[in-house]
Amino acid sequence: MTNPTRTARRTGRRHPLATVALIAVGLLGTGGAYALFTTSATAETTVAAAAQVDEGQKLFVANCATCHGLNLEGSTQGPTLIGVGAASVDFQVGSGRMPLAQTGPQAEVKPVQFTQEQVRAMAAYVASVSPGPAIPDEKYLTGEGNAAEGAELFRVNCAMCHNVAGAGGALTEGKFAPALNDVSAAHIYEAMVTGPQNMPVFNDMNITPEQKADIITYLKYIQEQPEPGGIGLGNLGPVSEGLFIWIFGLGAIVAITVWLTAKSN
Amino acid sequence: MANDTDTGTPSTAVEPYAPSAGIAVVNDDAIPNPGFPPERPRVTDLDPAVEQQQERRVAAWFLLSIVGTVVAIVAYIVFPITPGDQGSVRLNNLFLGLGIALALLSIGLGAVHWSKSLMEGHDLVELRHGTRGSDATRAKAVEVFQLGNKESGFTRRKLIRNSLIGALVVSPLPAVMLFRDLAPAEDPVGLLKHTLWEEGTRLTKDPTGVPIRAADVTLGSVFHVIPENLAESEHPLEEKAKAAVLLMRLDPEQLQISAGREDWHYDGIVAYSKICTHVGCPVALYEQHTHHLLCPCHQSQFDITREAAVIFGPAKRPLPQLPITVDDEGYLVARSDFNEPVGPSFWERSL
Numbered sequence: 001m002t003n004p005t006r007t008a009r010r011t012g013r014r015h016p017l018a019t020v021a022l023i024a025v026g027l028l029g030t031g032g033a034y035a036l037f038t039t040s041a042t043a044e045t046t047v048a049a050a051a052q053v054d055e056g057q058k059l060f061v062a063n064c065a066t067c068h069g070l071n072l073e074g075s076t077q078g079p080t081l082i083g084v085g086a087a088s089v090d091f092q093v094g095s096g097r098m099p100l101a102q103t104g105p106q107a108e109v110k111p112v113q114f115t116q117e118q119v120r121a122m123a124a125y126v127a128s129v130s131p132g133p134a135i136p137d138e139k140y141l142t143g144e145g146n147a148a149e150g151a152e153l154f155r156v157n158c159a160m161c162h163n164v165a166g167a168g169g170a171l172t173e174g175k176f177a178p179a180l181n182d183v184s185a186a187h188i189y190e191a192m193v194t195g196p197q198n199m200p201v202f203n204d205m206n207i208t209p210e211q212k213a214d215i216i217t218y219l220k221y222i223q224e225q226p227e228p229g230g231i232g233l234g235n236l237g238p239v240s241e242g243l244f245i246w247i248f249g250l251g252a253i254v255a256i257t258v259w260l261t262a263k264s265n
Numbered sequence: 266m267a268n269d270t271d272t273g274t275p276s277t278a279v280e281p282y283a284p285s286a287g288i289a290v291v292n293d294d295a296i297p298n299p300g301f302p303p304e305r306p307r308v309t310d311l312d313p314a315v316e317q318q319q320e321r322r323v324a325a326w327f328l329l330s331i332v333g334t335v336v337a338i339v340a341y342i343v344f345p346i347t348p349g350d351q352g353s354v355r356l357n358n359l360f361l362g363l364g365i366a367l368a369l370l371s372i373g374l375g376a377v378h379w380s381k382s383l384m385e386g387h388d389l390v391e392l393r394h395g396t397r398g399s400d401a402t403r404a405k406a407v408e409v410f411q412l413g414n415k416e417s418g419f420t421r422r423k424l425i426r427n428s429l430i431g432a433l434v435v436s437p438l439p440a441v442m443l444f445r446d447l448a449p450a451e452d453p454v455g456l457l458k459h460t461l462w463e464e465g466t467r468l469t470k471d472p473t474g475v476p477i478r479a480a481d482v483t484l485g486s487v488f489h490v491i492p493e494n495l496a497e498s499e500h501p502l503e504e505k506a507k508a509a510v511l512l513m514r515l516d517p518e519q520l521q522i523s524a525g526r527e528d529w530h531y532d533g534i535v536a537y538s539k540i541c542t543h544v545g546c547p548v549a550l551y552e553q554h555t556h557h558l559l560c561p562c563h564q565s566q567f568d569i570t571r572e573a574a575v576i577f578g579p580a581k582r583p584l585p586q587l588p589i590t591v592d593d594e595g596y597l598v599a600r601s602d603f604n605e606p607v608g609p610s611f612w613e614r615s616l
Contacts, residue, residue, distance in 0.1 A: 200513070
C-alpha cells in the first residue's frame with residue numbers, strides 16, 4: 001500500500017489530477033468565502049427590507065385592512081389592492097387621500113396622515129404581497145425633459161379633464177379632475193401609471209417614462225410662468241374671467257350710475 | 266322744449282293722463298302727480314367758502330388729468346417693450362394704461378363733480394314732442410317728390426325707369442357667385458359619411474403615430490388614437506377631426522354587446538369615435554370605473570359598457586363604434602370604416 005506513494009515521492013512527480021484538485025480547492029475556497037460574505041450582505045438588506053415590510057404590514061393591518069382586507073383582497077367597503085403596486089400606495093397615502101375620511105364621489109386630498117417612512121413601508125408591504133407599478137425613478141422626476149413635447153402630450157391625453165393649464169375641471173356626479181399646481185412630480189407620475197379613482201391608466205406602453213418626464217416638465221414650466229396678462233383667476237378660462245367682469249365690472253358701472261344720479265348736498 | 270316749474274307745487278307743465286275713448290280704461294282715482302319734492306339748496310348755494318372749495322376741487326380733478334397724461338407719456342419711455350420679455354410688456358401696458366385711465370377718468374369725474382356741486386341745481390321737465398310733422402312740412406315733402414318726378418320724368422319715361430330697375434335687380438348677382446364658392450367644392454355628404462379608417466388601417470397613438478399593440482392596452486387604459494395614414498393624407502386636420510378615436514379596455518364581461526357587433530371589439534378593447542354626436546366636440550373625459558364618457562361642451566354622457574349609449578345630455582345618438590381586430594404582428598387594426606357617419610346630424614343623414 002505504501003509502495004506506490006513512496007515511488008511517487010521519489011520520482012518527484014505529482015499525481016496527474018493534483019493540479020485540477022488544487023484549482024478546485026482554490027475556486028471552492030474563494031467562491032465559498034465570497035458566498036459567505038455576500039450572503040451575509042444580502043441577509044442584512046433582506047433583514048432591513050423584511051423589517052420594512054413587517055412595519056408596513058402592521059400599519060396596513062391597523063389602518064387599511066378594515067376596508068381593503070387583511071390580505072389585500074378588498075371588501076364591500078373598499079377595492080382589492082392586489083396588483084396596485086407601491087406607486088399606488090405612495091400616491092393615495094402620500095397625497096393624503098387615504099385613509100379615506102368619509103365615503104363620497106371621490107377621495108379628497110387632506111393632510112397626510114403618515115410619515116414618509118411609514119408610507120414607504122406600507123408601499124413595500126403591498127408590493128411584497130403582489131407586484132405592481134413601482135415608485136418611479138428619480139431621474140424621471142427632475143423636470144428636465146422636453147416641455148414642448150410634454151405640452152403636446154398633455155393637450156392630447158390630459159387637458160380634457162385637467163384643463164390645458166392644469167387647473168382641474170368638473171366630471172360627472174360630484175367627481176372632478178383635481179388641479180395639478182401643487183402636486184409633486186412623483187405623485188403626477190404615479191397617478192399616470194396607476195390611474196387612481198376614475199382617472200384612466202396611462203401605462204409605459206401608452207406614454208413612455210421619458211414622455212411622462214416631459215409632461216412633468218411641462219407642468220413645472222407653466223407653474224413657473226409669470227402671468228403677463230395680470231391676475232390668472234385660476235386659469236379656468238372664460239368662466240372665471242366672465243364671472244369676474246360680471247360682478248366687478250357691472251358692479252362698478254352700477255356704483256357710478258348711482259353716484260351720477262344722486263343729488264348733491 | 267323745456268319748462269321750468271315752481272318748486273313744491275304739482276307741475277302744470279306735465280299734461281294729465283287722458284286715454285283715448287274706447288281703447289283704455291279710465292282710472293278715476295289714479296294717484297295724482299305729486300310734482301317735484303321741495304328744492305333743497307345745496308351747501309354750495311349757501312356758503313361761498315364751500316363753493317370756492319368745490320371750485321378748487323373740480324380744478325384739481327382736471328389738473329390730475331394732466332398728471333395722468335404726463336404719467337402715460339413718461340411710462341411709455343421709462344418702461345419700453347423688450348422683444349421676448351413678457352414682463353416688460355406687462356409693465357409697459359400696466360403703467361401706460363394706468364396713466365391714460367387717470368387722465369380720462371379725471372376729466373369725467375371733474376365734469377360730473379362740477380355739474381353736481383356748482384352748476385344750476387333746480388329740477389326741470391323736458392317734454393317729448395310729437396313725431397308727426399306739421400301739415401305744412403308734409404305738404405312740402407309731397408311737393409318735393411312731385412317736382413322731382415316731373416323734372417326727371419321718372420314715371421313718364423318708362424324705358425329708363427324699367428331698365429334702371431332691371432340694372433339694380435341684377436347688380437347683386439356677382440355676390441351670389443362669390444358666396445356660392447364658400448361652400449365645399451365637393452359634395453360634403455360623401456365627405457361626412459367616410460373617414461380615413463378602412464380595413465387593415467393600424468390604430469396609432471396621437472400625436473406620435475406609433476402603432477398600438479393589443480397587449481399594451483391594459484385594463485383601465487385609455488388611448489387617444491389616430492389612423493396610421495393620417496400624416497400622409499391631403500388634409501390631416503380635417504381628416505383627424507373625423508377619424509379621431511378613443512380606445513379603452515374593459516373587462517369583456519362588462520360589455521353588453523348587441524347582435525352583429527360581436528367581433529367589433531378585441532378581448533375587451535373597444536374603439537369609439539371621439540366626435541360627439543351632438544355638435545361635434547371631442548368626447549374624451551373617460552371615467553375608468555363608471556365607464557362613462559363625458560363631453561365637456563354640453564355634458565352629454567355615454568356609457569361605454571352599453572355601446573356608448575347616451576345616458577345624459579343633449580346628444581341623441583350613441584358614439585359610432587370602430588370595429589377593430591389585431592393583425593399578424595399583434596397590432597390593433599380597423600376591420601372597416603365606421604358603419605355610420607361620425608359626429609353631429611346633417612340633413613342628408615339617413616340614420
